Each structure stands twice: as C-alpha cells, then as structure tokens.
Amino acid sequence: MEQQTAVLDRSAIRDDRIVPKGKDEIDALTGVRGAAAVIVIAYHSYPAADFPYGISHLVARGYLAVDIFFVLSGFVMALTYGSMFRNRVTLPSFFTFLMRRVARLYPLYITFLALRIAYSLAVYGSLQVPGGWFAMNLPMPVKDIIANIFMIQSWGVAKAVTTPTWSISTEWGAYFVFPFIVGGILFRRTAYAMLSLLAAATLIIAAGALTGYDGMHHNGALDAYDGRTFIPMLRCLGGFTFGLLTYRLYQWPPARRCAASGIGWAVLAYLMLGLLLHLPDQLIYPAFPLLVLCLACDRGALARVFSCKPLMQLGVLSYTIYVIHNVWIGLIHWLIKHLPSTMPTVVAQTMSAVFLIASLYAVGHVLHHWVEVPGRSIVRRLGDRTVAWLRPQAQPRALSRG
Incomplete structure (x- = not known):
C-alpha cells in the first residue's frame, strides 16, 4: 500500500490541472473541461435561438x-488512481480514494449548500420558496436536505437543491x-474490456430510451437530470465507464499514435455535423471518448x-463555476428582458454575456482560492490521518470486487 500511495501522490491533479505521472500537464484536457463548462452555462442561461446558426x-x-x-472523469480517475486497484481493493486504498474525492468535491459543495439553506431561512423563513432568487423550493425539505448533504440525492432519492x-x-x-x-477494465484481457464496452453502451442506450417514459420534459434523449429517477445515474455510469475504456486505449501505443495523427479534427467535424443535422444523442455520443483520447x-x-x-x-x-452558475440565470433573463428597452438588442445581449462571464469568473476565482483549495487541504489531511490509523489494522485479505 505504501508503494501505491506514492504513485498516487506523484500522479496528482495539481491545482485542478490534469497531470499524468512523470509527464507534463495535459493542457488540452484541462481546456476541454473549461469549454464544456461554458457550453453548459450558455445552455442554461440563454435561449439557443439567440445564437447565430x-x-x-x-x-x-x-x-x-x-x-x-463524465467521460473525462472516468479517464482522469483511471489516469490518477487506476494503479491503486490493479490487483485488489483494500480498505485503506478504498478509503484513501474516497477521501481524495471528498476533498475535491465537498468543501465548495457544502459551503454553497449551507449558504442557500441559511439564505432561505433568514430571508423567507422557509425551505419551500417558489420563485425566490437563491432560495430553495424543496418538495420534501427534510429528506431533500439530508440527501443533498450526503450527495446521494441523484441516486433515485431526492431533488437536487x-x-x-x-x-x-x-x-x-x-x-x-x-x-x-477499474482493475479489470485497465489490466485484464481484452475480452473483459469488450464486455465493459458493451455494458457502457447499454447504459447510455437505456438512459436515452427511458427518458421517453419518465413524464418529464427533455430537450433530447440523454437530457436526463432529475435524480428522483435512476436514469441520470445510468447516464453517468455509462459515460464514466467509457472514460475508463478510453484510458485503456490511451495506454496502447498504436492508439496513441493514431489519435495524435490529426484525426481529432475529423472527430470534432463529426460532432459538429451531428449537431447541425440533429442526429440522435446516442449517435453523437461516440465522439466524446474519441475527442478525449485525441486531446489526451x-x-x-x-x-x-x-x-x-x-x-x-x-x-x-x-467545477466552481459549474456549481454556482445556476443562481445567475434569473438575473441574466432579467437583463435580456429589460436592457433592450434602453439600447439595441445586440448591445444588450453582448453586455449581459460579458457580465455573466466576468462575474462568474470573479466569484469563481474567489471561491476556488478561498474555499476549494484550503478546504481540499484540510479534508486530505484528515483523510491521510484516518488511513494511517486504518493501515495497521487492515486485514491482509482484499475486499471482494463484487
């Protein structure tokens, strides 16, 4: 376990940049994460019709x-932590991994959740506030809050706050x-990887099919977001598994040479053409792992x-701007509605977009450096101390892979 932990430390994601062991930062994967965040924010904040063809x-x-x-997450987890579980899963390694993920996700997550709870109670005296900016409107407040605190809300349990x-x-x-x-997908025979590929594809196809029967509005087959059903979990597990498989392919030198030969432009062209031609989500999806592979x-x-x-x-x-951006939507819609009465529409829309980007960046920068980074350090130290306590007591037998 000591040797595995050393590998983990040398393969860390330094300052949220993706860095494989013994190599320089994979800048392009950090960048595509930023591009994806911008697309999600634009999707949530503006009607698509406001943009050029x-x-x-x-x-x-x-x-x-x-x-x-999701695909990028699976790839990065395999890159950073895959060797920890090559042969077996022990209690210390399992706990170390989970605490590293808690350190990455939880400080900002719980801070923002606490702020919204405090605001709702202080301003409205309730957690059921329809239409209140930054306030919550929870159908089952106690259940929803508990589920969100433990980050299990989208396991078919509750509404995301x-x-x-x-x-x-x-x-x-x-x-x-x-x-x-991960051990089986990365290090076992090719047949195991092929079965995993079939499972991942099945999960994505199933998620796309089931959205037609959940009684909710969707902008596309894979627009599964309501965690009160299990469909979003299927969507995530499918993409995450594709990411693990992408990393296995990345480890194969012929695949790396092919991916580095310029086919990334063809993948990107297929992706854009698929969007222009309104291809089904499931047909566009294969471009995502291929794009990650090429950029890697x-x-x-x-x-x-x-x-x-x-x-x-x-x-x-x-991560910061993704978590917080939702509270900007109401303000942006207000600006889009009212600014055109005092200036040309194009100028109003440009000003609202500049305000959205600048304010999100500024607030995100502050939260990243004053909440995420120090919070991560605190949680990691606590996790390392707990693992140090667990290690002498760990039994030599491994946990079952199930």
Whole structure:
C-alpha cells in the first residue's frame, strides 16, 4: 500500500490541472473541461435561438457537455488512481480514494449548500420558496436536505437543491463503483474490456430510451437530470465507464499514435455535423471518448486550440463555476428582458454575456482560492490521518470486487 500511495501522490491533479505521472500537464484536457463548462452555462442561461446558426445547434444540445464531463472523469480517475486497484481493493486504498474525492468535491459543495439553506431561512423563513432568487423550493425539505448533504440525492432519492449538482451526485456514486471495476477494465484481457464496452453502451442506450417514459420534459434523449429517477445515474455510469475504456486505449501505443495523427479534427467535424443535422444523442455520443483520447495525446493544432490560456483558466475554475452558475440565470433573463428597452438588442445581449462571464469568473476565482483549495487541504489531511490509523489494522485479505 505504501508503494501505491506514492504513485498516487506523484500522479496528482495539481491545482485542478490534469497531470499524468512523470509527464507534463495535459493542457488540452484541462481546456476541454473549461469549454464544456461554458457550453453548459450558455445552455442554461440563454435561449439557443439567440445564437447565430451553427452555434445555436451547439447550445441547444448543451446538456451533452455534461457527458463530456463524465467521460473525462472516468479517464482522469483511471489516469490518477487506476494503479491503486490493479490487483485488489483494500480498505485503506478504498478509503484513501474516497477521501481524495471528498476533498475535491465537498468543501465548495457544502459551503454553497449551507449558504442557500441559511439564505432561505433568514430571508423567507422557509425551505419551500417558489420563485425566490437563491432560495430553495424543496418538495420534501427534510429528506431533500439530508440527501443533498450526503450527495446521494441523484441516486433515485431526492431533488437536487442546486440543479447542476445532480451530476456531482451521480459522479459520487460512480466513485464507489470505480475501485471494483477499474482493475479489470485497465489490466485484464481484452475480452473483459469488450464486455465493459458493451455494458457502457447499454447504459447510455437505456438512459436515452427511458427518458421517453419518465413524464418529464427533455430537450433530447440523454437530457436526463432529475435524480428522483435512476436514469441520470445510468447516464453517468455509462459515460464514466467509457472514460475508463478510453484510458485503456490511451495506454496502447498504436492508439496513441493514431489519435495524435490529426484525426481529432475529423472527430470534432463529426460532432459538429451531428449537431447541425440533429442526429440522435446516442449517435453523437461516440465522439466524446474519441475527442478525449485525441486531446489526451496533447499534440497538433487541435490540442493547441484547447490549450489556450482562457480555456485553461476556465478549466481550472470549471467545477466552481459549474456549481454556482445556476443562481445567475434569473438575473441574466432579467437583463435580456429589460436592457433592450434602453439600447439595441445586440448591445444588450453582448453586455449581459460579458457580465455573466466576468462575474462568474470573479466569484469563481474567489471561491476556488478561498474555499476549494484550503478546504481540499484540510479534508486530505484528515483523510491521510484516518488511513494511517486504518493501515495497521487492515486485514491482509482484499475486499471482494463484487
């Protein structure tokens, strides 16, 4: 376990940048994370019709950017933690992994949740406030709050207090599965990987099919977001498994050479063409793991595009702005509605977009450096101390892979 922990430390995600062991930062993957965050924010904040032709098609399917997050998450977990579970899953390694993920997700998450609870109670005296800015409107306040505190709301349990956190809850669920499947997917025979590929595809197809029967509004087959059903979890697990498989392919030198040869532009062209032609979500989906694979090779013009400094900065702050951006939507809609009465529509829309980007970046920067980073350090120290206490008591037998 000591050797595995050392590998983990050298392969850390330094300052939210994706860094494989013994290599430079994979700038393009940090950048694509920033691009995906921008697409999600645009999708939630503006009607797609407000954008020029082509871009409007991208924004209209902006919910699919979350699937890029899922695939990227699986890839990064395999890159960073896969070797910990190559042979077996022990209690110390399992706990170390989960505490590292808690350290990454929880400080900002719980701070923002606490602020919304405090605001709702202080201003309205209730957690059932329809239409109140920053306030909550929870159908079952006690159940919903408890589920959200433990990040299990989107396991078919409850409503997400802050809407975007449904995906964080599903990723938290995927982290519990990860240690028991990653060894087989990365290090066993090819047949095991092929079965995993079939399982991942089945999960994505099932999620897309089931949205037609859940009685909710969806902008596309994979627009599954309400954690009171189990469909979002299927969507996440499918994408996460695709990410693990993408990393296995990345480890194969012929695949890396092929991915670095310029086919990333073809993948991106297929993705944009699929959006323009309104192809079904399930047909567009294969572009996501292929794009991650190509950008992971970090070579060529496409990698340089996604490695530009603005996207890199957004990639570093992507988790923060993703969690908090939902509370900006009402204000942006108000600006879009009222500013055109005092200035040309194009100017009003440009000003609202600049305000959205600048304010989210500023607030995100503050929260990242004053909440996320110090909170992460505190949780990691607590986790390391607990693992140090667990290790001498750990039994030599491994936990079952199930």
